[in-house]
Amino acid sequence: MLKPLGDRVIIELVESEEKTASGIVLPDSAKEKPQEGKVVAVGTGRVLESGERVAPELTVEDRIIFSKYAGTEVKYQGTEYLILRESDILAVVSK
Amino acid sequence: MLKPLGDRVIIELVESEEKTASGIVLPDSAKEKPQEGKVVAVGTGRVLESGERVAPELTVEDRIIFSKYAGTEVKYQGTEYLILRESDILAVVSK
Amino acid sequence: MLKPLGDRVIIELVESEEKTASGIVLPDSAKEKPQEGKVVAVGTGRVLESGERVAPELTVEDRIIFSKYAGTEVKYQGTEYLILRESDILAVVSK
């Protein structure tokens, strides 16, 4: 398993079929385009200058929307993942 | 439903007809142009270096003016939204 | 009415006739040129990393000088306003 460091999270991209199911449709425009994913691992959180560690807002299995150009791709045991900072995640799709 | 993270808010664009009703007219000039919207969801707020979380100034249903080039567009269950940081919102149109 | 967020203020531009009355004349030089305005609304103030909110130095009706290229124009109920950060305001013209 991959365990992200600090304020990073690991997500799996959500395929187009699923995207329709959850109701997200990405508009075709000149603006920055978001993408949908599912959280598979969450880091320990960002450390503030005060020494406090901020508990991540996300939990595993959350459906999220993130900025398309954020993060680093990695393939692990046959599955493709994306490693992002929590601050690159825009919103959670609540059930 | 979409739930924004941190200091983000989700807004729905206000159409031109409504814009006339609320009294906002956007001038035609060389300066950065603002747009009007309605808040549909508010995040948990920004975390300061001291560890404190700043309560958002906005609440759902607020009519707001925001900078035109800010944010990320997303279409969810047939409606178009914009996900912004609270700091990209300039003013609230009070009733 | 428009209510600015955080450390923002809303001002109305002061016309040239009034400018003569208050004694401000803008010199013609290569430097950044300031402009005169009147404060019509003040935000709640900037939040510091310590969690404290800084009370704005300005109050409604203050005559102010601001940097010409700062802010966002907006027309509301027939009047043109400018939304600025308090830090873009250089000085108050005291009566």
Added chain:
Amino acid sequence: MLKPLGDRVIIELVESEEKTASGIVLPDSAKEKPQEGKVVAVGTGRVLESGERVAPELTVEDRIIFSKYAGTEVKYQGTEYLILRESDILAVVSK
């Protein structure tokens, strides 16, 4: 009268005749050139992230040397002033 905001100060340029009197001569070189001025108004001071306001080091009537390219020019009731941040002021000429 003009009252500067925050860590800003308002100065009047000191003419060349006076410059000779106080003993400052500006060398002709490729480096950034300073200029001499007299403080006419001082702001309330910079607010730190801790919430503390730093008392300005300058007082009205101080003769100062400042960086030539800093600040914003303004003419008020027939006199030309320059509005600067205290951090753009290099030194005080003590009597």
Added chain:
Amino acid sequence: MLKPLGDRVIIELVESEEKTASGIVLPDSAKEKPQEGKVVAVGTGRVLESGERVAPELTVEDRIIFSKYAGTEVKYQGTEYLILRESDILAVVSK
């Protein structure tokens, strides 16, 4: 032995054969590509503005994924190492 300073870590690159064994395959895309390594030495950690030192999340022998363009190469006693900041390390491959 090499002892890294502050929030730096020293890693040994993991060869392709081993990469297959641990299950990481690097996809061929336009995005930033990560690489796999093994931690051989860890610094004392980053010092916060509060004076606190953040204990590193990594320990010697951790298998990690890092951003390809990060760090400084060094060859020491015949082995090639890479010196990185902990923040350039994306995730730990847990056993």
Added chain:
Amino acid sequence: MLKPLGDRVIIELVESEEKTASGIVLPDSAKEKPQEGKVVAVGTGRVLESGERVAPELTVEDRIIFSKYAGTEVKYQGTEYLILRESDILAVVSK
């Protein structure tokens, strides 16, 4: 006399003859070149975000090495000075 503000110091350049005496020779290379000077005035020190003022490390008469391209030149009562920030000073030449 000139009194520097905040974390600034005023130095007098040390001439080449003296430079030989104190043992500093500036190498001819492509790297940033330092210069030698003598401290003639020290400011009150930098104010930290905590409100504390950092006592300057330098005192008047210290022989120092500074980065060649730092600071602002000023001629006062026939002598040329350089006004620098303490952080532009690299080292003290101890006697």
Added chain:
Amino acid sequence: MLKPLGDRVIIELVESEEKTASGIVLPDSAKEKPQEGKVVAVGTGRVLESGERVAPELTVEDRIIFSKYAGTEVKYQGTEYLILRESDILAVVSK
């Protein structure tokens, strides 16, 4: 003697012969190349925004690896030194 200010350290470059002895060989690649040196003087340390001074991690006589393009060269009493910030030093070569 030269005494560095704040978080600076003064190092003497280690010649190639010695480099072989300590086991460091610098690879020939497109990446940023480190160099080896010996610490000859250490400053008082960096002052944090909290007012605390961080004790330097290095001590005189430490063998270190630093980034090739960092620092300022100075020749003092016939020896060439390099003045660096502690943060430009990557690792200590322990005996």
